[in-house]
Amino acid sequence: MENEYLVKKWLNDELSAAEEKSFNALKNASLYKEIIEEAQYYKGDDYAKVADFNVLEDQLFSTKKNKVIPLNWIKIVSSIAAVLVIGFAVFSLLNKNNINSFATDLAHHEVITLPDNSIVKLNQYSQLDYNASDWEDNRLLNLNGEAYFDVEKGNRFEVKTNHGIVSVLGTEFNVYSRDNIFKVACYEGLVQITYNNDIVKVPAGTEFTLQSGTANNTEIVIAEPYWIKKMSVFDNASINDVIKELEKHYRVSISLDSDVNSKFTGAFEHNNLENALKSITQPLNLTFRITPNKVLIKNANKN
Template identity: 40%
Template sequence: MEKDDLLKKWLNHELTQEEFQAFKQREDFAKLTQLSHGLKHFKAPELHTENALKSTLNHIDSIKPKRQWFKPLLRIAALLAIGFCVYYYTTTQDTTTKTLIAQKNNINLPDHSKVTLNALSTLTYNKHSWKDNREVFLQGEAFFKVAKGSKFNVITDLGTVTVLGTQFNVKQRDNFFEVTCYEGLVSVTYQSKNTKLPPGHTFIIRDGKQIATEKETAQVPQWLNNESTFKSIPLEYVIAEFERQYKVTFITDKVDTKTLFTGSFTHNNLDVAIKSITMPMHLSYSKTKDTIVLKRE
């Protein structure tokens, strides 16, 4: 049996007769016996328990072997402490989902609300505080189906959308901010001004100005069906969305990108999508690898 094991059993008065005879052969047996006898009659003076503890520990440190049996327990305690810190850190951090070009992603939030994230978008929320604060941060575009419950906020760089339980779409790209309500009631806060949106109504801010819109008749945004649609939107915004859905770059030096566009393009066929934009605008184009050059006819 190891010496440390004999020492532990001796301290707990658990040695057999045979083990005690072996324990007596230790070089430090006399010191250990003397220390044990002294401890039996030891009584710490009032208000000096700290000094007594230090004295006892100094005696134990002087006993060889210096490696005490309780050191493995200290290692275990340290590992548990580190594990707790890692667990706490990872479970209280924000959860972030990002999409790439031509990618969409479905996200299930802690309250079973559902989010579909459009291409090149980012959604961030905190699982740890979700019960007390249903709040997400959005960069890009997403469609929300919010479970009924407490207030639900979608925060963007340009404005905040607040609901209790509904279906709506939020798009925030550079200086473009658009919110469309498909079910329930949506509250949009922009520059401290609050606007209520019933189903079918849209709120648009473009380059700092609010834009009037027609009533939306679709049940969901068309990009969920792999088609981007636009109503009187400058061509530059249409092209930017095109580049998010396809891995291409447009050269537009020879066209007026401020011209308004109404129409749509598919996400599933590059050639068809290009023609869907160029033909209504009376533009011609040339394509080289991943570059598309637009020209006036």
């Protein structure tokens, strides 16, 4: 009974100096203090109404059939109340930054459905992140690599890259952001690009390119990116750049004769190495030989 008396006065902040000393000597004094301290870290009424400790104390010490609730029940109920309050706080904290992250490796594409049913197709060697718990208020995606977006009509969001931000509203577009190259192709609707201190509008049928600080706008006639069709396409590209792309897709080492210095316009597919090599070498009058360790490419007229 003496313990219950001290707990009641402590809950009501009515302990005298001598009584406080006796209360601190109680076996469970530290538990009671911890419950109060933890409860103050979280505002429970954001999610559920939890009675304050004065009300709890009245309920715990109310009589039923002239019997006083035992102190061990007080401990149990108080502990449950503390667990509920702390649980709400932990739940809120864990869901505050519910980041969805997607990453792809070589020859791996991934199709992602966003919370608003917009579709993202992620190209190989790419990463996409967004905060799912904050999506309705802040529709922001972080992209490193390349992705094709098919946005639901009337839904606006932004794609953030290392080079700039793409703002869209119900459209289809492709974003490429690697190294020093930033490209945005719009296939339907309109996109807005913010980079450095400039803002550019990119309508359907055009592509914006930013490379080494130089910006250009060009027309496009295709309905979707070639990589979705598992092809790499080049327009007057150096043979060295084409070979690097080929090595990346097929994970092979390619040796190119030093006297080969050509420009290539064309394409190669991603699912057959021999066919890809034929697509590149034949228009340039080159030959190739596949060995166990590497691919050798040289001029056809060279012995």
